[in-house]
Amino acid sequence: MNRILILLLITILTVSCSKSRSDPKRVAVARAGNVFLYHDQIPRMIPPGTSPADSAAIVHNYINRWARKEFLRQKAQENLSADLKIEIDNQLEETRSNLVIYQYQRQMMLERMDTILTEAELEQYYLDNQESFMLNSNIIKALFIKLPAETPNISRIRLLARSNEQEDLQELESYCYQFADKFDDFNEKWVPFNRLSVELPQDIPNEES
Structure with missing residues:
Protein backbone atom coordinates (compact mmCIF):
# COMPACT_ATOMS: atom_id res chain seq x y z
CA MET A 1 0.00 0.00 0.00
CA ASN A 2 2.79 2.45 0.94
CA ARG A 3 4.63 1.77 -2.33
CA ILE A 4 1.46 2.48 -4.27
CA LEU A 5 0.89 5.78 -2.50
CA ILE A 6 4.50 6.87 -2.97
CA LEU A 7 4.22 6.27 -6.71
CA LEU A 8 0.96 8.22 -6.82
CA LEU A 9 2.59 11.00 -4.84
CA ILE A 10 5.27 11.33 -7.50
CA THR A 11 2.86 11.28 -10.43
CA ILE A 12 0.26 13.61 -8.94
CA LEU A 13 2.15 16.19 -6.92
CA THR A 14 4.91 16.88 -9.43
CA VAL A 15 2.49 18.15 -12.07
CA SER A 16 1.80 21.46 -10.34
CA CYS A 17 3.76 24.14 -8.53
CA SER A 18 2.55 26.37 -5.75
CA LYS A 19 3.82 28.31 -2.76
CA SER A 20 1.52 26.35 -0.47
CA ARG A 21 3.29 23.73 1.60
CA SER A 22 2.04 20.44 2.97
CA ASP A 23 2.38 19.34 6.58
CA PRO A 24 5.97 18.04 6.86
CA LYS A 25 4.88 15.52 9.50
CA ARG A 26 2.40 13.83 7.14
CA VAL A 27 2.66 12.19 3.72
CA ALA A 28 0.83 14.22 1.07
CA VAL A 29 -0.47 12.21 -1.88
CA ALA A 30 -2.40 14.85 -3.83
CA ARG A 31 -3.26 18.53 -3.91
CA ALA A 32 -6.24 20.50 -5.19
CA GLY A 33 -5.52 24.21 -5.16
CA ASN A 34 -4.04 24.89 -1.74
CA VAL A 35 -5.62 21.85 -0.07
CA PHE A 36 -3.63 18.65 0.40
CA LEU A 37 -4.85 15.08 0.68
CA TYR A 38 -2.72 13.06 3.09
CA HIS A 39 -1.99 9.36 3.27
CA ASP A 40 -3.75 9.04 6.65
CA GLN A 41 -6.95 10.53 5.18
CA ILE A 42 -7.36 7.78 2.58
CA PRO A 43 -9.72 5.02 3.79
CA ARG A 44 -8.40 1.49 4.21
CA MET A 45 -10.19 0.26 1.13
CA ILE A 46 -7.95 -2.40 -0.41
CA PRO A 47 -9.41 -5.89 0.14
CA PRO A 48 -6.90 -8.60 1.09
CA GLY A 49 -5.47 -10.41 -1.90
CA THR A 50 -5.91 -7.49 -4.31
CA SER A 51 -3.16 -7.32 -6.92
CA PRO A 52 -0.74 -4.35 -6.88
CA ALA A 53 -2.14 -3.09 -10.19
CA ASP A 54 -5.74 -3.20 -8.97
CA SER A 55 -4.74 -1.64 -5.65
CA ALA A 56 -3.07 1.24 -7.47
CA ALA A 57 -6.16 1.73 -9.65
CA ILE A 58 -8.48 1.83 -6.63
CA VAL A 59 -6.37 4.41 -4.80
CA HIS A 60 -5.78 6.48 -7.93
CA ASN A 61 -9.52 6.63 -8.68
CA TYR A 62 -10.22 7.70 -5.10
CA ILE A 63 -7.64 10.50 -5.35
CA ASN A 64 -9.04 11.69 -8.68
CA ARG A 65 -12.57 11.87 -7.23
CA TRP A 66 -11.27 13.73 -4.19
CA ALA A 67 -9.46 16.25 -6.39
CA ARG A 68 -12.51 16.90 -8.60
CA LYS A 69 -14.73 17.36 -5.57
CA GLU A 70 -12.26 19.66 -3.83
CA PHE A 71 -11.78 21.84 -6.91
CA LEU A 72 -15.57 22.09 -7.27
CA ARG A 73 -15.92 23.02 -3.59
CA GLN A 74 -13.28 25.74 -3.93
CA LYS A 75 -14.92 27.09 -7.09
CA ALA A 76 -18.32 27.16 -5.39
CA GLN A 77 -16.82 28.87 -2.36
CA GLU A 78 -15.34 31.57 -4.57
CA ASN A 79 -18.59 32.23 -6.45
CA LEU A 80 -21.22 31.98 -3.72
CA SER A 81 -22.72 35.28 -2.67
CA MET A 134 -37.33 16.58 19.72
CA LEU A 135 -34.95 17.75 16.98
CA ASN A 136 -35.34 20.80 14.78
CA SER A 137 -34.38 18.81 11.69
CA ASN A 138 -34.60 15.18 10.61
CA ILE A 139 -31.70 12.75 11.01
CA ILE A 140 -31.04 9.46 9.23
CA LYS A 141 -28.90 6.33 9.11
CA ALA A 142 -28.15 5.13 5.59
CA LEU A 143 -25.78 3.74 2.99
CA PHE A 144 -25.56 6.21 0.11
CA ILE A 145 -24.01 5.32 -3.23
CA LYS A 146 -24.07 7.56 -6.31
CA LEU A 147 -22.96 5.85 -9.53
CA PRO A 148 -22.64 6.98 -13.15
CA ALA A 149 -25.31 5.40 -15.37
CA GLU A 150 -22.66 3.55 -17.39
CA THR A 151 -21.13 1.84 -14.35
CA PRO A 152 -20.59 -1.89 -15.04
CA ASN A 153 -22.34 -4.53 -12.93
CA ILE A 154 -24.71 -2.16 -11.12
CA SER A 155 -26.91 -5.13 -10.25
CA ARG A 156 -23.95 -6.61 -8.38
CA ILE A 157 -23.61 -3.42 -6.35
CA ARG A 158 -27.30 -3.54 -5.42
CA LEU A 159 -26.84 -7.10 -4.23
CA LEU A 160 -23.75 -6.27 -2.17
CA ALA A 161 -25.43 -3.22 -0.63
CA ARG A 162 -28.21 -5.41 0.78
CA SER A 163 -25.79 -7.90 2.31
CA ASN A 164 -24.61 -7.91 5.93
CA GLU A 165 -21.63 -10.15 5.24
CA GLN A 166 -18.27 -8.52 5.96
CA GLU A 167 -16.68 -9.87 2.77
CA ASP A 168 -19.52 -8.45 0.69
CA LEU A 169 -19.18 -5.06 2.35
CA GLN A 170 -15.44 -5.03 1.63
CA GLU A 171 -16.13 -5.88 -2.00
CA LEU A 172 -18.75 -3.13 -2.12
CA GLU A 173 -16.33 -0.54 -0.72
CA SER A 174 -13.63 -1.54 -3.17
CA TYR A 175 -16.08 -1.35 -6.09
CA CYS A 176 -17.43 2.04 -5.00
CA TYR A 177 -13.98 3.54 -4.55
CA GLN A 178 -13.30 2.61 -8.17
CA PHE A 179 -16.54 3.73 -9.80
CA ALA A 180 -18.82 5.70 -7.45
CA ASP A 181 -19.12 9.47 -7.66
CA LYS A 182 -20.22 9.42 -4.02
CA PHE A 183 -20.00 6.74 -1.36
CA ASP A 184 -21.02 7.35 2.26
CA ASP A 185 -21.70 4.66 4.83
CA PHE A 186 -23.32 6.11 7.93
CA ASN A 187 -25.30 3.06 9.02
CA GLU A 188 -23.73 3.26 12.46
CA LYS A 189 -24.38 6.92 13.22
CA TRP A 190 -27.10 9.51 12.83
CA VAL A 191 -26.47 12.31 10.34
CA PRO A 192 -28.62 15.27 9.23
CA PHE A 193 -31.07 14.32 6.49
CA ASN A 194 -30.11 17.38 4.46
CA ARG A 195 -26.60 15.92 4.11
CA LEU A 196 -28.20 13.21 1.98
CA SER A 197 -30.97 15.25 0.35
CA VAL A 198 -28.54 17.63 -1.38
CA GLU A 199 -27.20 14.64 -3.33
CA LEU A 200 -30.61 13.51 -4.60
CA PRO A 201 -31.85 14.48 -8.08
CA GLN A 202 -35.21 15.65 -6.71
CA ASP A 203 -36.71 16.77 -3.43
CA ILE A 204 -38.34 14.28 -1.09
CA PRO A 205 -41.72 15.78 -0.11
CA ASN A 206 -42.13 13.66 3.02
CA GLU A 207 -38.83 13.00 4.76
CA GLU A 208 -40.48 10.99 7.52
CA SER A 209 -42.08 8.33 5.30
Missing part, protein backbone atom coordinates in the same frame (compact mmCIF):
# COMPACT_ATOMS: atom_id res chain seq x y z
CA ALA A 82 -22.07 36.58 0.82
CA ASP A 83 -25.73 36.01 1.75
CA LEU A 84 -25.61 32.36 0.65
CA LYS A 85 -22.39 31.78 2.58
CA ILE A 86 -24.04 33.16 5.71
CA GLU A 87 -27.12 30.98 5.12
CA ILE A 88 -24.97 27.85 4.72
CA ASP A 89 -22.99 28.66 7.85
CA ASN A 90 -26.22 29.13 9.79
CA GLN A 91 -27.62 25.81 8.54
CA LEU A 92 -24.41 23.99 9.45
CA GLU A 93 -24.39 25.52 12.91
CA GLU A 94 -28.04 24.63 13.50
CA THR A 95 -27.44 21.05 12.39
CA ARG A 96 -24.37 20.76 14.57
CA SER A 97 -26.27 22.14 17.56
CA ASN A 98 -29.12 19.68 17.01
CA LEU A 99 -26.76 16.71 16.91
CA VAL A 100 -24.81 17.89 19.97
CA ILE A 101 -28.05 18.33 21.93
CA TYR A 102 -29.33 14.94 20.81
CA GLN A 103 -26.15 13.13 21.81
CA TYR A 104 -25.99 14.96 25.14
CA GLN A 105 -29.61 14.13 25.99
CA ARG A 106 -29.06 10.52 25.00
CA GLN A 107 -25.96 10.30 27.17
CA MET A 108 -27.70 11.89 30.15
CA MET A 109 -30.66 9.54 29.76
CA LEU A 110 -28.41 6.49 29.73
CA GLU A 111 -26.44 7.69 32.75
CA ARG A 112 -29.58 8.28 34.80
CA MET A 113 -31.29 5.03 33.93
CA ASP A 114 -30.74 1.91 35.98
CA THR A 115 -29.62 -1.04 33.89
CA ILE A 116 -32.47 -3.21 35.23
CA LEU A 117 -35.21 -0.98 33.83
CA THR A 118 -37.77 -2.88 31.78
CA GLU A 119 -38.77 -2.06 28.21
CA ALA A 120 -42.10 -0.78 29.52
CA GLU A 121 -40.34 1.61 31.92
CA LEU A 122 -38.06 2.87 29.16
CA GLU A 123 -41.03 3.47 26.90
CA GLN A 124 -42.87 5.31 29.66
CA TYR A 125 -39.82 7.49 30.32
CA TYR A 126 -39.74 8.41 26.66
CA LEU A 127 -43.48 9.20 26.60
CA ASP A 128 -43.11 11.39 29.67
CA ASN A 129 -40.13 13.29 28.23
CA GLN A 130 -40.83 13.48 24.51
CA GLU A 131 -40.03 17.17 24.31
CA SER A 132 -36.47 16.45 25.38
CA PHE A 133 -36.00 14.20 22.36
